Amino acid sequence: MQKSAPASSPDAYVLALDGWRRECVEGLRAAVRAASAMEEVVKWRHLVYLANGPVLLIRAEDARVLFGFWRGQRLRTIAPGLKPGGKYEMATLELREGMTVDAATVRLLTRKAVELNRTLGDPTLDARRD
Numbered sequence: 350m351q352k353s354a355p356a357s358s359p360d361a362y363v364l365a366l367d368g369w370r371r372e373c374v375e376g377l378r379a380a381v382r383a384a385s386a387m388e389e390v391v392k393w394r395h396l397v398y399l400a401n402g403p404v405l406l407i408r409a410e411d412a413r414v415l416f417g418f419w420r421g422q423r424l425r426t427i428a429p430g431l432k433p434g435g436k437y438e439m440a441t442l443e444l445r446e447g448m449t450v451d452a453a454t455v456r457l458l459t460r461k462a463v464e465l466n467r468t469l470g471d472p473t474l475d476a477r478r479d
Contacts, residue, residue, distance in 0.1 A: 369446045380455035385463045402471025417441035419472040420465045437472045
């Protein structure tokens with residue numbers, strides 16, 4: 350499977366999507382951006398939001414959209430569907446066609462994740478200390 354070139358900007362990332370994946374990413378992106386001021390970039394071929402290190406990601410794949418948090422394991426009381434995995438304290442919500450997540454929940458998760466980075470620091474630096 351040949352990979353396409355990464356999007357040149359967050360807007361280009363969204364515009365390259367279609368159907369339910371575009372609608373899902375647009376909804377997540379709007380709620381995330383409304384919740385807190387963060388730097389929004391395309392990194393690792395998906396949307397990444399930064400505030401004192403990486404906070405969260407939105408990644409559209411063929412059959413799902415992942416909404417993940419670097420310190421997501423600490424956010425599972427807000428969204429029990431966050432599945433732990435990977436480095437750091439990563440946890441992700443997996444969204445498939447027909448699934449949604451409430452915008453208020455997205456905003457709350459985002460604000461809490463930004464606050465965790467503000468108080469605990471960049472999660473990638475914590476991992477390097479181990």
